[in-house]
Amino acid sequence: MNEQSLSVREAIIGRRSIKKFNGQPVDREDLMNIINDAVWAPNHKNREPWRLVVASEENLEKIQNVLRDTTIPNWQTLSNEEVANKMQKFTTPGAYVFVVVPEDVRQKQRLEDYGAASTFIQNIQLLAWDYGIGSCWKTPDFLDDPKFRDKLGVQHGERIISMLQLGYFDELPKAKERKKAKEIVTFFGETNQEEDQED
Numbered sequence: 116m117n118e119q120s121l122s123v124r125e126a127i128i129g130r131r132s133i134k135k136f137n138g139q140p141v142d143r144e145d146l147m148n149i150i151n152d153a154v155w156a157p158n159h160k161n162r163e164p165w166r167l168v169v170a171s172e173e174n175l176e177k178i179q180n181v182l183r184d185t186t187i188p189n190w191q192t193l194s195n196e197e198v199a200n201k202m203q204k205f206t207t208p209g210a211y212v213f214v215v216v217p218e219d220v221r222q223k224q225r226l227e228d229y230g231a232a233s234t235f236i237q238n239i240q241l242l243a244w245d246y247g248i249g250s251c252w253k254t255p256d257f258l259d260d261p262k263f264r265d266k267l268g269v270q271h272g273e274r275i276i277s278m279l280q281l282g283y284f285d286e287l288p289k290a291k292e293r294k295k296a297k298e299i300v301t302f303f304g305e306t307n308q309e310e311d312q313e314d
């Protein structure tokens with residue numbers, strides 16, 4: 116059991132996307148515990164429209180090789196140092212979670228499934244944060260590359276919607292400001308003039 120325990124609010128407002136990891140691996144057991152809790156995400160008709168391809172511990176090197184072959188096709192012509200530099204963004208995370216959703220032919224269901232899987236991903240990110248594990252949801256173009264999909268065992272009718280990089284970090288990035296509630300809320304039945312008068 117994780118010793119830390121942030122409140123829901125603390126986790127939501129304190130989480131940052133982590134893009135610089137320190138190379139420390141993430142334990143498979145921690146990942147599985149996080150995923151076991153994250154599945155309690157809302158999803159219509161309990162379709163649970165997700166499956167995960169995870170790489171951690173001894174499988175990290177294998178996924179890094181796939182990422183190298185995919186993103187640096189000419190890597191064999193480069194020096195070890197050049198390859199290592201280009202690969203840094205892929206070699207420092209401590210684990211990878213690829214989130215795969217079914218692509219329902221019906222638009223409503225497909226959007227619902229993407230929405231549900233997004234809440235599932237947010238759960239993973241918040242629960243990981245509570246373990247002191249940072250993460251970043253990434254959507255590089257190669258997620259749709261047929262060769263990459265094939266290497267991950269993604270089937271026709273499925274889509275990888277997220278490459279989640281997870282890991283430990285030394286620096287907390289600054290918060291990116293968000294709009295305040297009053298900037299995005301319109302109270303039904305009230306005009307702007309009425310709102311101004313209330314101030």
Ligand SMILES: Cc1cc2nc3c(=O)[nH]c(=O)nc-3n(C[C@H](O)[C@H](O)[C@H](O)COP(=O)(O)O)c2cc1C
Binds near residue numbers: 133134
């Ligand atoms: C659907 C989605 C796709 C994203 N894709 C990327 C990405 O490809 N590369 C990246 O660096 N960050 C990506 N992000 C992370 C955002 O950049 C990050 O959430 C945003 O800058 C706000 O920062 P914060 O999460 O620390 O508040 C993505 C986030 C979402 C929700």
